Amino acid sequence: MQFATWNVNSLSVRLPQVLDWLATNPEVEVLALQETKLTDDKFPLQLLNEAGFQVHFFGQKTYNGVALISRTQTGTDVVRNIPGMDCDMARVLSATYTAPNGQPVRVVNGYFPNGQAPGTDKFAYKMRWLTALREWLRGELVKTPQLILLGDFNITFDDLDVYDPVALHETIHCTTEERTHLQDLIGLGLTDSHRLFPQPEKSYSWWDYRGFAFRRNNGLRIDHILVSDALKPFATACSIDRLPRKNERPSDHTPVVLTLGATA
């Protein structure tokens, strides 16, 4: 059973690619989307239902917007955003599914703030948002020890996740302050599933549309799937699927896929 994340940068534009990808990846049970950029009244619920999928979604106009698409499961206890945090943006959507071991798994889908640049108001908001997420997740992990935090984190773990660490030293997505927040999330008892397994060198999940960045593999690894300590023994693979980045009119992000087995 697989859990995947994909920042689609407009679901209106990318819906055919999402449906195609789900058709060619039948093991994917839950797909978390970010940047749907659709208000809930415009969400393609009927098309996805007709294709056999169950969906939860939470969006807004122009920016942000998240969704959870599942193949067979309904998903329960749906929660929008970070409870207790005053935030008018559609960035988080959580639901509980059943893992292959038969136990519930809390799936938290996040579109983390971009942060623009260190020193800006948007960067300060990103820091506040990360603190609020961490404190809320602390309680979620007690309620549901099996938890997956996945999405577009807009943060690299370290220089391995950066195509040019020298040029991008302490720039947005690569600052010590952001990475400290990411490590604080790890400190809750979460693990970067990507690094649990051997990966190709220079593995990235996002490439700029400009300057032939994908062809040159000038990318960043900013889309992540974190698994809780309780779920970690069941992880059997984690991979970045670069194929959709080669589509016509691609998203600038490509899917990341976690595979869970039934036994530890």
Place this chain on the structure above:
DNA sequence: ATGACTAAACCTTTTAGA
């Protein structure tokens, strides 16, 4: 070159993304 693409809205120009 505070640039290069892409998407959406305030739509032939601006804002934001990362």
